[in-house]
Amino acid sequence: MKRLSPIQKETMLKRINDIPTPSIHKYISSGEFTLEECLENGLDSLKHEEINLLQLEDEIKIKAAEEANKKEEEDQEFYDKINNEEVIIQEIQKALISGRVTEEGLLNNTLIDAALLKKIKNYTKQVHPSENNKVALIAGTDIFFFGKSGSGKSCVLASIFNFAEDKGLFIDNLISINGINYKNVIVREMQHGILPQATPATKDAVTYITTELHKDGEVNPLNFIEMSGEFFSQAAQDPGNPGETIDAHGYLSNSNRKLLFFIVDYKMYEEGELTSGNTQAQDFNLILSQLDIYKKALQNTYCVYIIVNKSDKFPEGVSDKNAFAQDFFIENFQGVYKNLKVKQEKHGFALKCLHFSIGELIFANSYLKAINYECPKSILDSISKQA
Numbered sequence: 001m002k003r004l005s006p007i008q009k010e011t012m013l014k015r016i017n018d019i020p021t022p023s024i025h026k027y028i029s030s031g032e033f034t035l036e037e038c039l040e041n042g043l044d045s046l047k048h049e050e051i052n053l054l055q056l057e058d059e060i061k062i063k064a065a066e067e068a069n070k071k072e073e074e075d076q077e078f079y080d081k082i083n084n085e086e087v088i089i090q091e092i093q094k095a096l097i098s099g100r101v102t103e104e105g106l107l108n109n110t111l112i113d114a115a116l117l118k119k120i121k122n123y124t125k126q127v128h129p130s131e132n133n134k135v136a137l138i139a140g141t142d143i144f145f146f147g148k149s150g151s152g153k154s155c156v157l158a159s160i161f162n163f164a165e166d167k168g169l170f171i172d173n174l175i176s177i178n179g180i181n182y183k184n185v186i187v188r189e190m191q192h193g194i195l196p197q198a199t200p201a202t203k204d205a206v207t208y209i210t211t212e213l214h215k216d217g218e219v220n221p222l223n224f225i226e227m228s229g230e231f232f233s234q235a236a237q238d239p240g241n242p243g244e245t246i247d248a249h250g251y252l253s254n255s256n257r258k259l260l261f262f263i264v265d266y267k268m269y270e271e272g273e274l275t276s277g278n279t280q281a282q283d284f285n286l287i288l289s290q291l292d293i294y295k296k297a298l299q300n301t302y303c304v305y306i307i308v309n310k311s312d313k314f315p316e317g318v319s320d321k322n323a324f325a326q327d328f329f330i331e332n333f334q335g336v337y338k339n340l341k342v343k344q345e346k347h348g349f350a351l352k353c354l355h356f357s358i359g360e361l362i363f364a365n366s367y368l369k370a371i372n373y374e375c376p377k378s379i380l381d382s383i384s385k386q387a
Contacts, residue, residue: 088366140221147263154196163376179209311355
């Protein structure tokens, strides 16, 4: 808009009350006049009040526009984090419920489609009834899972149980009803992409699931035993505590045949294990030394498995993941490997190394988009042969 000349401005100010209020407001907003100049030239009180209201409306609009721009920038930042795998599914669900983001916004600005959005809205974790130790283990093959907190023991268990249920391989024994209920929860959640929550770090939460493996015309009674990673580390680092030993409830020292699974977290190792407390290798070595205390433990062990978990994080181009897992373990866990070889020579158990992945994880590894069936199948095939 062409600026007013000094003469034009002076003329208009002299007849200020003849100019419509919106026009005066427009000239003030554009900097042609100031409100003080208008008042000095006799602007009447009614027009003054109307101009004040118009200016207030302008301020509200400007503030609303600024807030809208800020909201748009914040939303885009959130969408970018989702697309960059930096946001867990619980945060996305919380943002939806609170109204921070809309369904339309997620669909238009992220990789989330309608089917996945529905799963996010219905995402619900349940309390896991993991306590199950008031009934003694029945005869069969006891399968122990050892590993640090966060190594994925519960995820490996859930994957095995889910595959067995999908293929009709297990018939549950109701003597361990609490364990069966725990198993049913983690299987049901896995089928909906939900990862198991951490097992409580207490002796009472050391749980077992008793079932029968029906495969290739044979029936193998199995007792799956799991303890939390924190309990495992505590037991490893404080073997003198009689109430918190690795032999919780006497499961390890009974006369049953045994299969021992050591869950190695590939991702945890690659990231440097920058945590307080021992490394995975240090805890494994401590536990292996403690196993000698329980005479029937290694004596009755048929096989020790090294499960290198989170193999979906292996370098691209690895064709034989089991071979890579074995080489990785031998190279980076030399002390544990030598310890195992010495005990293997003494007790005669088999030693196997397998890779494992529960499937394709998204949302910062918090949601299982696609389930891997190859890995649990390999473990159950091996268990069937060993048991």
